Amino acid sequence: MGRLFGTDGVRGRANADLTPELALSVARAAAGVLADRGGTSRPVAVVGRDPRASGEMLEAAVVAGLASAGAQVLRAGVLPTPAIAHLTAHTGADLGVMISASHNPMPDNGIKLFSRGGHKLPDAVEAAIEQAVAAGDSAGPRPTGADIGRVRDLPDAIGTYVEHLLSTVTRPLTGLTLVVDCAHGAAAVCAPEVYRRAGATVHVIGGEPDGWNTNDGVGSTHLRPLVEAVRGCGADLGIAHDGDADRCLAVTAAGEPVDGDAILAVCALALHERGGLAGDTVVATVMSNLGFHHTMREAGIGVHTTAVGDRYVLEALRARGLSLGGEQSGHLVFLDHATTGDGLLTGLALLSRMAETGRSLAELASVVRRLPQILVNVPVHDRLAVVESDEVAAAVNACQAELGEDGRVLLRPSGTEQLVRVMVEAPTQQQADTIATRLADVVASCG
Structure with missing residues (x-):
């Protein structure tokens, strides 16, 4: 068996790579491993999903696997990933399971796991779960009779999450008009309500999931419909979520995209000004533009850099006692309010900054002067072998030497697909x- 876990859980084409049998095995293994580590024979698990049709099938398998291992299961239904993390902590559950492939297209699906407190699993726990899955039926408990787990729906799961989000808003968003793109995903069940109850005037696109259309031409990976909608209704800004709403990207009133670097900078500066940025340091990944680093340095804010993946951002935040971090892709983590990236929480923070300052999103985002950047996704047969190639390493070193201190080169394998991502920043496009x-x-020739 190859490695199950990528940068964000187990992911693959539903019913092909990610089968019900595998989902059941992962759930049984996770319940057993976390029960052993938590010292409890009957763990409690919260289970949620995004609206993909395959999520119904995989939810049934996950619930069966958990109950088979003796876990008590609380079904939360269709909700964003950060809602499941929050509810795992809120209910005191030992395990949270989110069935979603995030921003990936609908044929894909995935399983994301949270430990007690709503935290992403550390590498050692993922490895233990993989070992248990590989061991098959011989691993983990097989209770019978009254020891089999029971399943019930978690009451008012959406309402609990919505109230949590609204508790972070310190001033009404009255006077702001936005378009929110829910990506026909999990955000559709709560994002419009959250932004409206916070005081904004809200127009919705991508808000009608049918099980097949999640991320289909809409959401944070397809900003064109949002740009057109913002311009069409004269909104102050647009906010785009992905299928499970753990991301947030934005567009200005003029339709210009605002990426995670700029949103992170806006939020960091806001917290810094009111003394709420722990350690006066923000966590970012290696993908953040050099312009972001320059902006933070000029503001007296330190930047701690991690590998790509919000789990690594989270690990750095917790290990260093920091409060804010994020990725260029739009994953932002506000550790004072959440245990994982939360697109709705990010959207509220961005809107709050606009309401607080009276400044437009374009003006706020202009603090980051981006260096020209390009990201090329190169399909390969073996992404890990390519990045370890001596020929590729020599090519990377030569390109970096050519740029010197005026730019940078980054090469990394995708965590979920057979792709190698080539990123270059330079003085000119x-x-x-x-x-x-x-x-x-060079990467393609070695792939």
Whole structure:
């Protein structure tokens, strides 16, 4: 068996790579491993999903696996991933399970796991679960009779999460008009209500999930419909979530995209000004633009850099006692309010900053002066072998030497697909494009 867990849980094409049998095995293994580590023979698990049709099938398998291992199961239904993390902590559950492939297209699905307190699993726990899955039926408890787990619906799961989000809003968002793109995903069940109850005037696109249309031409990976909607209704901004609403990207009133770097900078500066940025330091990943680093340095804010993945951002936040971190892709973690990336919490923070300052999103986001950047996804047969190739390493070193301190080169394998991502930043877009193309050709030839 190959490695199950990528950068964000187990993911693959539903009913092909990610089968009901595998989902059941992962759930049984997770219940057993976390029960052993938590010292309880009957763990409690919260289970949620996004609206993908395959989620119904996989939810049934996950619930069966958990109950088979003796766990008590609380079904939360369709909710964002951060809602499941919050509810895991709120209910005191030992395990949270979210069935979603996040921003990936509908044929894919995934399983994300949270431990007690709503935290992403550390590598050692994931490895233990993988070992238990590989061991098959010989691993983990097989209770009978009254020791089999029971299943019930978690009452008012949506309401609990909505009230949690609204508790973070310190001033009404009255006077702000936004378009929210729910990606035909989990955000559709609560995002419009949250933004309206916070005081904003809200227009919705991507808010009609049918099981097949999640992320289909909408959401944070497809901003064009949001741009058109914002311009069409004269909104102050647009907010785009992904299928499980753990991301937030934005567009200005003029339709210009605002990425996670700029949103992170806006939020960091806001917290810094009121003394709420722990350690006067923000956590970002290696993908953050050099312009973001320059902005933070000029404001007297330190930046701690991690590998790509919100789990690594979270690990750094917790280990260093910090409060804010995020990714260019729109995953932001506000550790004072959440245990994982939360797109709705991020949207509320961005809107609150606009309400507090009276400034437009374009003006707020302009603090980050981005270096020209290009990201090329190169399909390969073995992404890990490619990034370990001596030929590829030599090409990367040559490109970095050419750029010197005026730019940078980053090469990394995708955590979920057979892709190698080539990122180049340079003083000019032409130079970035030229170097990225050259390096992508080398990666492709070695793939």
